[in-house]
Amino acid sequence: MTKKIKPRQSTETRARDAERSQKDILDAAQDEFASHGLGGARMDRIAERAGLNKRLIYYYFDSKEGLFLAVLERTYERIRGEEKALNLSQEEPTEAIRRLISFTWNYYLAHPEFLTLLNSENLHRARHLKKSKKILTMHSPLVQTIADVLDRGRRAGIFRAGVDPVQLYISIAGMAYFYLGNCHTLSTIFDRDLLATKAKVERLSHMTDLVLGYLLRD
Amino acid sequence: MTKKIKPRQSTETRARDAERSQKDILDAAQDEFASHGLGGARMDRIAERAGLNKRLIYYYFDSKEGLFLAVLERTYERIRGEEKALNLSQEEPTEAIRRLISFTWNYYLAHPEFLTLLNSENLHRARHLKKSKKILTMHSPLVQTIADVLDRGRRAGIFRAGVDPVQLYISIAGMAYFYLGNCHTLSTIFDRDLLATKAKVERLSHMTDLVLGYLLRD
Amino acid sequence: MTKKIKPRQSTETRARDAERSQKDILDAAQDEFASHGLGGARMDRIAERAGLNKRLIYYYFDSKEGLFLAVLERTYERIRGEEKALNLSQEEPTEAIRRLISFTWNYYLAHPEFLTLLNSENLHRARHLKKSKKILTMHSPLVQTIADVLDRGRRAGIFRAGVDPVQLYISIAGMAYFYLGNCHTLSTIFDRDLLATKAKVERLSHMTDLVLGYLLRD
Amino acid sequence: MTKKIKPRQSTETRARDAERSQKDILDAAQDEFASHGLGGARMDRIAERAGLNKRLIYYYFDSKEGLFLAVLERTYERIRGEEKALNLSQEEPTEAIRRLISFTWNYYLAHPEFLTLLNSENLHRARHLKKSKKILTMHSPLVQTIADVLDRGRRAGIFRAGVDPVQLYISIAGMAYFYLGNCHTLSTIFDRDLLATKAKVERLSHMTDLVLGYLLRD
DNA sequence: TATGAATGAGAATTCATTCAT
DNA sequence: TATGAATGAATTCTCATTCAT
Numbered sequence: 017m018t019k020k021i022k023p024r025q026s027t028e029t030r031a032r033d034a035e036r037s038q039k040d041i042l043d044a045a046q047d048e049f050a051s052h053g054l055g056g057a058r059m060d061r062i063a064e065r066a067g068l069n070k071r072l073i074y075y076y077f078d079s080k081e082g083l084f085l086a087v088l089e090r091t092y093e094r095i096r097g098e099e100k101a102l103n104l105s106q107e108e109p110t111e112a113i114r115r116l117i118s119f120t121w122n123y124y125l126a127h128p129e130f131l132t133l134l135n136s137e138n139l140h141r142a143r144h145l146k147k148s149k150k151i152l153t154m155h156s157p158l159v160q161t162i163a164d165v166l167d168r169g170r171r172a173g174i175f176r177a178g179v180d181p182v183q184l185y186i187s188i189a190g191m192a193y194f195y196l197g198n199c200h201t202l203s204t205i206f207d208r209d210l211l212a213t214k215a216k217v218e219r220l221s222h223m224t225d226l227v228l229g230y231l232l233r234d
Numbered sequence: 235m236t237k238k239i240k241p242r243q244s245t246e247t248r249a250r251d252a253e254r255s256q257k258d259i260l261d262a263a264q265d266e267f268a269s270h271g272l273g274g275a276r277m278d279r280i281a282e283r284a285g286l287n288k289r290l291i292y293y294y295f296d297s298k299e300g301l302f303l304a305v306l307e308r309t310y311e312r313i314r315g316e317e318k319a320l321n322l323s324q325e326e327p328t329e330a331i332r333r334l335i336s337f338t339w340n341y342y343l344a345h346p347e348f349l350t351l352l353n354s355e356n357l358h359r360a361r362h363l364k365k366s367k368k369i370l371t372m373h374s375p376l377v378q379t380i381a382d383v384l385d386r387g388r389r390a391g392i393f394r395a396g397v398d399p400v401q402l403y404i405s406i407a408g409m410a411y412f413y414l415g416n417c418h419t420l421s422t423i424f425d426r427d428l429l430a431t432k433a434k435v436e437r438l439s440h441m442t443d444l445v446l447g448y449l450l451r452d
Numbered sequence: 453m454t455k456k457i458k459p460r461q462s463t464e465t466r467a468r469d470a471e472r473s474q475k476d477i478l479d480a481a482q483d484e485f486a487s488h489g490l491g492g493a494r495m496d497r498i499a500e501r502a503g504l505n506k507r508l509i510y511y512y513f514d515s516k517e518g519l520f521l522a523v524l525e526r527t528y529e530r531i532r533g534e535e536k537a538l539n540l541s542q543e544e545p546t547e548a549i550r551r552l553i554s555f556t557w558n559y560y561l562a563h564p565e566f567l568t569l570l571n572s573e574n575l576h577r578a579r580h581l582k583k584s585k586k587i588l589t590m591h592s593p594l595v596q597t598i599a600d601v602l603d604r605g606r607r608a609g610i611f612r613a614g615v616d617p618v619q620l621y622i623s624i625a626g627m628a629y630f631y632l633g634n635c636h637t638l639s640t641i642f643d644r645d646l647l648a649t650k651a652k653v654e655r656l657s658h659m660t661d662l663v664l665g666y667l668l669r670d
Numbered sequence: 671m672t673k674k675i676k677p678r679q680s681t682e683t684r685a686r687d688a689e690r691s692q693k694d695i696l697d698a699a700q701d702e703f704a705s706h707g708l709g710g711a712r713m714d715r716i717a718e719r720a721g722l723n724k725r726l727i728y729y730y731f732d733s734k735e736g737l738f739l740a741v742l743e744r745t746y747e748r749i750r751g752e753e754k755a756l757n758l759s760q761e762e763p764t765e766a767i768r769r770l771i772s773f774t775w776n777y778y779l780a781h782p783e784f785l786t787l788l789n790s791e792n793l794h795r796a797r798h799l800k801k802s803k804k805i806l807t808m809h810s811p812l813v814q815t816i817a818d819v820l821d822r823g824r825r826a827g828i829f830r831a832g833v834d835p836v837q838l839y840i841s842i843a844g845m846a847y848f849y850l851g852n853c854h855t856l857s858t859i860f861d862r863d864l865l866a867t868k869a870k871v872e873r874l875s876h877m878t879d880l881v882l883g884y885l886l887r888d
Numbered sequence: 889t890a891t892g893a894a895t896g897a898g899a900a901t902t903c904a905t906t907c908a909t
Numbered sequence: 910t911a912t913g914a915a916t917g918a919a920t921t922c923t924c925a926t927t928c929a930t
Contacts, residue, residue: 034913053274054273055275056357059900070900070916071915075915080900080901135357138419139274151423176447183437186409186412186420187409187441191412194408195408200355200363201352201356201363204363205369205372208400219401225448226445255890277924286891288925289890289891290889292925298924469892469893469894470893488793491706491709491710492707492709506896506922507924511894516920574855575707578854581855588858616872618860619872619873622856623876628844631844639796640800640806641809662880662881663884665885666883667883687910688910691911714903722911724912724913725912726911728904728905733904734905891929892929893927894928895926896924896926900921901922903918904918907915907916909911
């Protein structure tokens with residue numbers, strides 16, 4: 017245990033420390049929950065990773081489940097935040113779909129913890145999520161955007177009609193999620209390294225081809 | 235509950251009891267692992283669900299991990315068995331794809347434990363799978379079959395060329411898996427009952443449309 | 453930790469061990485709860501005193517509160533058992549009252565743990581007792597006996613009329629209970645050793661004088 | 671709750687705040703100790719109930735035990751104060767006894783916390799009391815007064831001789847204490863509401879009858 | 889084959905108390 | 910005088926596993 021070196025300036029040190037401690041705990045917890053799931057995570061390890069006393073976790077987050085929920089909320093906030101920043105409405109429909117797919121793919125690639133946390137939460141039948149008003153109202157803005165893109169494409173005569181944006185969103189997310197979330201079993205069974213650079217490139221283009229092959233008329 | 239009097243006459247009878255006990259344990263364990271994951275599962279609960287003494291689990295399966303592996307193996311055996319029974323090679327290509335999609339969809343629907351076990355195993359980076367010779371040799375026969383179907387379709391001039399059967403298989407599985415495995419969170423977030431009968435019918439046809447829309451030329 | 457030497461005979465050894473372990477735990481728990489109260493008692497100390505693994509306590513009694521209740525029940529069973537063995541109905545009324553008082557006094561003296569446990573339970577507003585069907589139906593047989601004795605005394609013209617046996621029982625118990633249960637504070641405040649042999653003799657005769665002085669006519 | 675703005679002008683004001691804080695803490699602590707005993711009391715809850723920071727408790731009272739002692743001292747001061755205010759020496763002996771009994775009864779009724787604190791302190795073998803010079807010199811003035819009343823009664827030929835005032839005091843206190851302190855268990859066991867108004871009236875008259883029946887000659 | 893009893897290591901959580909300001 | 914942040918040492922309870930029969 018190295019003694020924590022106190023932060024820079026002074027004035028608001030205390031307040032900043034509290035915030036900092038909470039952030040450190042959340043960071044450590046996210047790692048731990050992502051690598052071991054809710055059941056396998058250890059409060060001791062979280063405290064150690066955070067470089068803080070275990071008691072402090074309870075001081076701020078009440079319980080293991082409370083901490084898990086806080087991590088989940090932060091994770092959702094982040095992805096929803098990035099989704100909002102995408103500006104697909106300005107884009108030409110085909111290009112918009114391309115970017116949507118590659119955003120999803122790249123986000124999951126960059127944030128493997130999101131997949132594992134989602135997995136854990138689903139194992140528990142969304143028990144924590146259902147308690148969180150915060151998350152429940154955070155509808156993915158992508159669905160709205162997809163609806164708009166599909167509409168523009170259809171009116172331009174390039175996309176087929178009658179596509180449900182929710183179904184499409186789930187399909188795109190599912191294709192990326194299953195590949196990346198289950199890459200260990202899949203790699204083993206198919207005896208292929210699914211995380212090799214080439215494999216990843218191929219996957220993204222397969223997904224794009226699949227979706228556009230379906231959407232585009234002719 | 236009729237009181238089970240233990241028959242002790244013949245070796246055969248004794249053997250049948252042993253088999254029965256092991257099956258009871260595996261059934262109970264499958265439920266438990268599927269509902270709580272490997273970390274959250276409790277040996278006590280498994281013994282109780284199986285109606286057998288905890289010690290017996292160790293007698294037959296050595297350890298919790300051993301038991302988990304046994305459950306995993308049985309689960310894989312079952313799905314691989316059913317996959318073999320599908321006789322897609324006899325089928326006309328378009329119809330074969332249709333049946334493949336609906337088989338996957340219905341199997342996941344009927345066996346939600348398969349999704350959760352896969353989930354758990356991936357959390358552990360396929361650690362158990364890699365140790366199992368049994369599973370490793372059970373490469374999904376579907377991939378071979380899909381390759382064949384795609385090939386026949388391409389040669390008949392109805393399917394597009396250059397489709398990787400593994401990619402396609404993962405896409406189909408992923409579209410079903412994500413929808414069903416995350417239905418709790420998705421239902422809440424989209425404010426739609428994804429498990430309503432109508433919703434399920436729509437999902438299956440969306441998946442079929444998407445894949446065939448991509449595969450079929452013209 | 454000396455290794456526990458296994459009990460004498462054989463045949464029913466296992467069954468006897470379980471019973472023995474439970475008894476050892478209850479004995480240890482009674483000591484611990486009596487000396488420290490429910491809040492101050494330590495499960496670790498109980499296990500150590502019992503010479504058994506802490507886990508076993510939970511195996512048999514579920515929780516600290518469950519153990520406390522079990523101790524309470526056994527304690528009540530014991531005093532109610534001894535009360536039943538008193539045969540006051542055969543006795544001449546005055547003598548019966550004398551023996552009742554001295555029984556109460558001597559029981560409390562011999563079982564200080566009864567006082568402390570009662571105290572603890574009352575601190576918790578009889579929370580555990582109320583959950584115990586066992587204790588709730590164990591009405592003190594003394595009240596019935598007192599009613600009978602009072603009645604015989606009254607009809608014989610030696611006791612005053614209109615004495616409520618419950619009130620009398622509570623008074624007798626209270627006089628003994630308060631003296632013995634609070635002897636530490638009382639001894640300190642009055643600067644008298646209330647537990648000196650002479651003091652105890654005097655207390656019993658005071659109590660007897662008080663009650664008989666009230667009951668006897670003339 | 672009006673927001674308390676801290677006055678910082680004069681020393682006097684500051685001092686008054688300090689007194690107020692200490693009182694708030696003692697009030698909260700009395701509640702907490704009375705409801706949970708020393709072992710079960712929680713410093714956090716006391717701070718919360720007092721609406722003050724936990725650290726302040728340590729500033730004023732040093733430790734949990736120090737706080738307990740302070741509560742104990744205040745409680746004793748109060749009852750001793752009220753006892754002094756009774757003016758039994760002016761009273762005719764029979765009436766004095768009556769008033770003594772009813773004072774004791776009513777004080778315990780109005781101050782149930784006194785019973786519980788006594789209870790806790792005895793569990794700890796009067797450890798705190800013995801350390802408190804304050805309490806040690808506060809001998810109950812009642813004993814002296816009782817001695818005087820008994821003496822006057824005896825000389826007037828109405829009371830019996832040879833009654834020890836300490837014994838009598840303990841008996842009176844005990845009759846009230848046991849009834850009120852154990853009313854939860856007793857009510858349940860005897861299936862009578864011992865706190866019903868009528869029951870309380872009856873108890874007081876039973877106690878008075880018992881004591882006077884004993885004291886009065888003829 | 890089957891089981892009730894027992895355990896050591898560890899898990900989450902709690903608690904009185906102190907630090908720093 | 911007052912407080913939010915932080916902690917070490919327990920404390921209750923849990924868990925996979927083994928013993929003894």
